[in-house]
Amino acid sequence: MSARSSIDGSVLGDGFGGEVITPDDPGYEEGRRVWNASIDRRPALVARPRSVDDVRAAVRAGREHGLPIAVRGGGHSVAGHGTCDDGLVIDLSAMRGVEVDPERRRARVGPGAVWGDVDPVTQEHGLAVTGGLISSTGVAGFTLGGGIGWLQRAFGLACDSLVAAEVVTASGDVVRTDDDPELLWGLRGGGGNFGVVTSFELALHPVGPEVMAGMIVWPGERAPEVARFFRDHLPDAPRELTLGLVMRLAPPAPFLPPQAHGRPMVAIAGMHAGSIEDGERAFAPVKALGSPLADLVAPRPYVEMQSMQDAAWEPGAQNYWKAEYLSGLPDAAIDVLAEHLATITSPISDFKMPYLLGAVADVGEDDSAYGHRDAPLILNINARWQDPPEPEPHIAWTRGLWEAMQPHSAGGGYTNFMGADEGDRVAEAYGSAKLSRLVELKRRYDPDNIFRLNHNIDPGP
Numbered sequence: 001m002s003a004r005s006s007i008d009g010s011v012l013g014d015g016f017g018g019e020v021i022t023p024d025d026p027g028y029e030e031g032r033r034v035w036n037a038s039i040d041r042r043p044a045l046v047a048r049p050r051s052v053d054d055v056r057a058a059v060r061a062g063r064e065h066g067l068p069i070a071v072r073g074g075g076h077s078v079a080g081h082g083t084c085d086d087g088l089v090i091d092l093s094a095m096r097g098v099e100v101d102p103e104r105r106r107a108r109v110g111p112g113a114v115w116g117d118v119d120p121v122t123q124e125h126g127l128a129v130t131g132g133l134i135s136s137t138g139v140a141g142f143t144l145g146g147g148i149g150w151l152q153r154a155f156g157l158a159c160d161s162l163v164a165a166e167v168v169t170a171s172g173d174v175v176r177t178d179d180d181p182e183l184l185w186g187l188r189g190g191g192g193n194f195g196v197v198t199s200f201e202l203a204l205h206p207v208g209p210e211v212m213a214g215m216i217v218w219p220g221e222r223a224p225e226v227a228r229f230f231r232d233h234l235p236d237a238p239r240e241l242t243l244g245l246v247m248r249l250a251p252p253a254p255f256l257p258p259q260a261h262g263r264p265m266v267a268i269a270g271m272h273a274g275s276i277e278d279g280e281r282a283f284a285p286v287k288a289l290g291s292p293l294a295d296l297v298a299p300r301p302y303v304e305m306q307s308m309q310d311a312a313w314e315p316g317a318q319n320y321w322k323a324e325y326l327s328g329l330p331d332a333a334i335d336v337l338a339e340h341l342a343t344i345t346s347p348i349s350d351f352k353m354p355y356l357l358g359a360v361a362d363v364g365e366d367d368s369a370y371g372h373r374d375a376p377l378i379l380n381i382n383a384r385w386q387d388p389p390e391p392e393p394h395i396a397w398t399r400g401l402w403e404a405m406q407p408h409s410a411g412g413g414y415t416n417f418m419g420a421d422e423g424d425r426v427a428e429a430y431g432s433a434k435l436s437r438l439v440e441l442k443r444r445y446d447p448d449n450i451f452r453l454n455h456n457i458d459p460g461p
Contacts, residue, residue, distance in 0.1 A: 007044045007045060007067065008022055009022060009045060009047075011065050012045075012057055012061045013057055016054055016057045016061075017049075017050055018048045018049040018050045018054045018094060020045060020046070020047055021046040022044075023044070028046070031046040032083055033315070034075040034082045035074075035075050035078075035136075036317075036319045037318045037319070038080070039079075039083060039420070041085045042086070043084050043085065043088065044067065044088065045067075045088050047090055048091045048092075049090065049094065050094050050095065051095075055090065055092075055095075055196050055198055056168050056173075059168055059170065059172050059450075060172040062450070068088070069084075069450060069451065070084040070087060070089045070453045071451065071453070072091045073141050074112075074136060074138020074139070074142070075315075076134070076138055078319050078321045079420040079422075079455070080420055081141075081455075092110070092112035092196075094112060095110040095111050095113075096112040098110070098113055098117055098118050098122075100121055100125060102125040106201055106202065106203060106204060107121070107122055107202045108199060109200040109202060111139075111140050111196065111197055111200070112138070112140075113139045113140075114138050115131040115137050115306060119302065119303045119306050123207075123302055125204075127205060128204065128207035128302060129161045129202045129204055130147055130149040130152050130156065130157055130160075131147075131149050131150075134309055135306055135307040135310055136310065136315075139200060140192070140197055141191075142416065143202075145159075145189065145191055145414075145416035145455075146158070146415070147416075148354055148416070150213070150273075150305065151273055153240070153355070153357065153358030154240045154274075154359055155205045155359055156360055156362065157360055158202075159187070159188040159189050161202045161204075162200060162201070162203075163203050164177050164178060164201035165183075165187055165201065166197065167187075167198065168196040169446065170195060170445065170451060185368060185369060186369050186437075188367075188368035189368050189369035189370025189430075190430075191454050193438070193441075193446065193454055193456065193457045194442065194445040195446065195451065196451075208303075209301055209302060209303075210276060210299050210300065210302070211271055211272060211279065212271070212276050212278075212279025212283060212297065212299055213271035213272065213298075213300055213302075214298055214300065214305070215268070215294075215297065216294070216295045216297055217256065217292055217294045217295075218265065218266050218289070218291070218292050219260065219265060220264025220342070223334075223337065223338045223341055225289075226245070227266070227334045227337060229286075229289060230268060230329070231329040231334075233286070234355050234376070237282065238272075239359060240272050240273045240278065240279075240282065241272045241279075241282040242270055242273075242358075243269070243286070244268070244355065245266070245353045246266070246267040246268070246351075246352045247265070247267075247337060247341045247350060248344065248349065248351075249263065249344060250262060250263055250265040250293070251312065255296060257293060260293050262347060264341045266341070270286075270297075271305055317348060317384045318385050318391060318394075320391060320394055321380065322398050322402040322419065323378060323381065323402075323414055324405060324409050324410075324413070325375035325378050325409065325410040325411065325412050325414070326353070326376070326377040326405070326408050327408060327410040328377070328408065329377060333405060333407075336401070336405055337405075339404075343397065345393045345397045346383060348384045349382060349385065349394065349397075350384075351382065352379075352380050352382070353379050353380070356377065356378060357374075360373055361374060369430060371431055372412040376410075377410075378414060378417075379402075380417050381401050381402055383395065383397060411428065413425040413429040423455065423456065426457065435457070439458070439460065443459045443460075447459050
């Protein structure tokens with residue numbers, strides 16, 4: 001008999017004040033799903049806490065009954081870590097409050113909040129923190145894994161702005177990072193390995209409310225030219241400017257000419273975190289490439305830029321991702337990218353390369369669990385498909401591009417972009433020195449590896 005057929009909501013105890021969803025409830029099908037439709041799991045229970053005490057009760061219940069525990073913030077983990085088979089999902093979506101202290105430039109954010117909850121509130125005060133590129137991305141997983149976004153070169157990764165946190169540990173106790181700076185170090189890139197973070201305190205930075213931002217699109221045959229410009233221009237770009245190179249098939253969007261729809265395209269997307277005037281000067285060399293299919297770079301509200309891609313990244317598509325830090329973008333690598341653009345297998349797949357460095361590289365390697373701060377680029381290959389449902393061509397295309405780019409790898413790995421089949425790359429993500437430090441932290445807070453449904457740091461025997 002499976003745990004799903006023998007466990008009901010009573011295991012959470014009378015003190016649990018949140019919502020409980022079982023397989024017999026009408027909301028179960030929706031409650032068990034996560035953003036990546038390739039992940040199809042059936043938990044025994046979905047518990048939605050409304051308070052820290054509810055989270056404590058859920059963790060203790062899962063432990064006492066030997067249930068696998070999956071923790072879900074926004075549910076965007078491509079590896080599907082926000083759900084499980086025959087276990088307990090702690091769905092934090094009812095705990096999504098955002099409080100801003102504009103004088104201290106701090107935000108206190110609930111564990112179920114998504115960036116669409118945070119950005120409008122911080123922007124009321126002309127403040128922001130590096131956030132996800134899709135407004136439905138959860139703050140928790142994004143921040144705990146690192147947090148690459150449009151503000152990274154100006155203000156660092158999301159985890160670099162994490163100044164304090166409250167955590168429910170595997171024992172059901174509440175720990176605050178004020179009492180343990182080493183735990184804060186581990187949360188800055190070490191993921192959800194040490195407990196359920198129930199409160200994030202984030203440093204905010206002056207941004208907007210309008211920024212110079214958007215995307216310029218060219219036909220796919222210009223991909224080598226645009227990629228070489230991207231490579232050659234980056235070292236001289238101001239740190240307030242974050243740019244990314246994007247290749248995909250052109251969507252049937254009204255801002256693109258109909259004859260371009262479904263054909264290969266290349267784009268440079270970006271945001272300037274300073275004044276509109278400085279932003280215009282920073283984007284001028286990009287605009288000077290000329291003859292685009294579309295030029296969408298313009299002054300726009302920061303919150304608009306943060307949600308511009310929402311429609312293209314709605315839940316329900318199947319996903320298979322691979323990523324790699326790159327040491328550079330020589331002509332041989334550009335030829336590989338152009339070749340794989342021509343063979344892309346799905347109209348909603350893409351691959352992109354954000355430029356890093358700037359404030360990302362200012363943080364000392366010993367100041368956070370996140371590593372590889374000297375890598376200038378990261379390649380993120382996002383295979384996404386709906387029809388036909390067979391995954392094999394899309395997975396093969398993704399792996400083919402990733403393998404072809406290995407000669408240009410800077411080493412390591414970024415856990416937020418790792419799929420479910422990449423658990424063996426966790427050690428690469430941190431390196432031996434950081435991994436040893438993380439293992440010691442794991443042994444202190446979760447020696448039995450209760451929180452293992454993640455890119456796991458194994459505490460060992």
